[in-house]
Amino acid sequence: MNADSVVRSRGGRALSAAEGRALAEQLMQSRRPRPEAPAAVRPEAAAAAASDHIPPRTEAPEPVRRSRVRPAPSADPRWRWISTRETHRGRVRIDVDEVQLPTGERTTFEVDRSVPFTVATLVQQGSDLLLARQYRYPVDRWILDLPGGGGEFGEVPEQAARRELEEELGVIATTLIPLHTYFANPGRSVWATHLFFAPGVREGRALVDPSERVQPVRMPLAELDRLLVEGEVTDPALLIARTMAAAKGLLPPVGA
Amino acid sequence: MNADSVVRSRGGRALSAAEGRALAEQLMQSRRPRPEAPAAVRPEAAAAAASDHIPPRTEAPEPVRRSRVRPAPSADPRWRWISTRETHRGRVRIDVDEVQLPTGERTTFEVDRSVPFTVATLVQQGSDLLLARQYRYPVDRWILDLPGGGGEFGEVPEQAARRELEEELGVIATTLIPLHTYFANPGRSVWATHLFFAPGVREGRALVDPSERVQPVRMPLAELDRLLVEGEVTDPALLIARTMAAAKGLLPPVGA
Numbered sequence: 001m002n003a004d005s006v007v008r009s010r011g012g013r014a015l016s017a018a019e020g021r022a023l024a025e026q027l028m029q030s031r032r033p034r035p036e037a038p039a040a041v042r043p044e045a046a047a048a049a050a051s052d053h054i055p056p057r058t059e060a061p062e063p064v065r066r067s068r069v070r071p072a073p074s075a076d077p078r079w080r081w082i083s084t085r086e087t088h089r090g091r092v093r094i095d096v097d098e099v100q101l102p103t104g105e106r107t108t109f110e111v112d113r114s115v116p117f118t119v120a121t122l123v124q125q126g127s128d129l130l131l132a133r134q135y136r137y138p139v140d141r142w143i144l145d146l147p148g149g150g151g152e153f154g155e156v157p158e159q160a161a162r163r164e165l166e167e168e169l170g171v172i173a174t175t176l177i178p179l180h181t182y183f184a185n186p187g188r189s190v191w192a193t194h195l196f197f198a199p200g201v202r203e204g205r206a207l208v209d210p211s212e213r214v215q216p217v218r219m220p221l222a223e224l225d226r227l228l229v230e231g232e233v234t235d236p237a238l239l240i241a242r243t244m245a246a247a248k249g250l251l252p253p254v255g256a
Numbered sequence: 257m258n259a260d261s262v263v264r265s266r267g268g269r270a271l272s273a274a275e276g277r278a279l280a281e282q283l284m285q286s287r288r289p290r291p292e293a294p295a296a297v298r299p300e301a302a303a304a305a306a307s308d309h310i311p312p313r314t315e316a317p318e319p320v321r322r323s324r325v326r327p328a329p330s331a332d333p334r335w336r337w338i339s340t341r342e343t344h345r346g347r348v349r350i351d352v353d354e355v356q357l358p359t360g361e362r363t364t365f366e367v368d369r370s371v372p373f374t375v376a377t378l379v380q381q382g383s384d385l386l387l388a389r390q391y392r393y394p395v396d397r398w399i400l401d402l403p404g405g406g407g408e409f410g411e412v413p414e415q416a417a418r419r420e421l422e423e424e425l426g427v428i429a430t431t432l433i434p435l436h437t438y439f440a441n442p443g444r445s446v447w448a449t450h451l452f453f454a455p456g457v458r459e460g461r462a463l464v465d466p467s468e469r470v471q472p473v474r475m476p477l478a479e480l481d482r483l484l485v486e487g488e489v490t491d492p493a494l495l496i497a498r499t500m501a502a503a504k505g506l507l508p509p510v511g512a
Binding site: 076077078079081087088090091092094096097099109110111112114135136137138139140141142143145149180181182183184185186187188189190192225228229231233234235236239240242243244246247248249252253254255256 | 332333334337343347348350352353355365366367368370391392393394395396397399401405438440441443444446448481484485487489490495496498499500502503504505508509510511
């Protein structure tokens with residue numbers, strides 16, 4: 001059994017009674033700090049941590065632990081990292097980590113460590129939004145999304161957001177407001193996506209894009225919201241940025 | 257040069273003048289239909305298409321093509337699929353596709369075909385929401401999210417959503433309303449995520465989960481929104497489901 005099979009067999013069916021007891025014992029103990037992987041083994045994680053790309057590992061927000069459904073355990077069990085073995089190295093990078101489950105059992109879990117982080121920026125231009133429209137081969141269609149992409153080692157998220165904004169739309173943000181940080185695929189990928197809001201932009205270098213891979217699209221907010229309500233907005237970064245801009249009072253609410 | 261490097265070198269820097277001319281010529285021609293990959297080569301894609309999991313490939317919504325920034329080309333160039341080679345087969349599945357770019361050039365692109373689709377359900381229970389809180393190893397923390405997970409071959413999204421809801425929270429949805437379909441990672445992964453809204457649930461089979469991997473969390477909507485505004489909600493499915501429930505009038509707006 002590996003940890004992936006645990007994930008797919010919830011309800012404890014994959015755990016024996018002895019494993020359950022071992023877990024109960026562990027829950028009685030105070031939480032042990034999770035040892036950091038050595039930098040030599042997980043260079044991206046170390047680089048990301050060093051340049052403060054990944055939000056700090058915090059406790060769960062208090063209200064979640066005050067669940068009325070079930071009292072939370074005194075310590076939330078985590079898996080303990082033991083080792084990492086590279087299994088795929090292309091643009092996509094897949095590691096197999098050996099881990100120790102809260103039961104004490106050792107097993108393996110596949111982790112996607114393709115990029116240190118990703119960024120995306122929601123740009124306001126006058127009373128309109130400046131979005132991107134781009135071809136996405138895996139889904140074989142042109143979709144509406146935000147300028148952005150993968151961060152590079154040595155960059156901080158704001159630098160990456162500015163670089164992608166100029167590369168993709170040919171504009172330079174005058175101000176870049178941090179909007180939100182979320183996990184694109186927290187069950188499989190290590191990286192966080194950093195969203196920014198640009199309340200204005202100025203012209204950057206002229207774009208010559210014979211591939212037409214990314215097209216700038218300027219539209220009124222009401223038009224984006226109409227597309228959203230109709231289910232036509234399919235990019236997570238764009239959907240989440242729209243929500244968080246409303247949550248922070250930068251744009252009016254969706255559905256109001 | 258492969259297509260991934262095109263993605264990282266926008267502005268046409270990766271394309272020669274000759275390639276640009278080839279593209280211009282292509283843009284003058286009417287769009288050629290993209291041939292479907294043979295089922296033997298891409299079994300998941302074929303299975304997904306057969307059971308109608310993936311939303312139909314539609315043209316971009318009309319307002320996007322009426323961009324005021326730049327007139328859209330008469331035909332949106334797509335890449336033509338040539339062949340698929342498996343390069344990683346575990347829980348994560350990575351293919352290298354050979355493709356033909358709009359310039360006519362042949363190159364390769366890595367595609368994640370790990371699951372046919374994913375599902376997640378936002379549950380309303382009286383005046384509260386019934387959410388999940390679960391440990392996510394790649395980001396080494398417990399996060400607030402929605403019951404859900406990967407679909408299985410032969411399932412339709414609603415079946416998968418019901419199965420995951422009972423497996424993870426021990427509840428059965430009386431009604432399941434389709435909320436939205438988005439692409440979790442459209443630049444790399446083929447699968448869509450199907451969101452549902454359950455306006456009520458009844459008790460399913462009792463959960464015995466000694467691993468404590470998924471905890472049910474019941475909280476008032478106002479509490480979720482407070483966490484959201486404070487930046488504590490980091491799961492894309494939960495963020496997007498909250499927005500779409502507002503867009504469809506099922507919940508009040510965020511930020512109102």
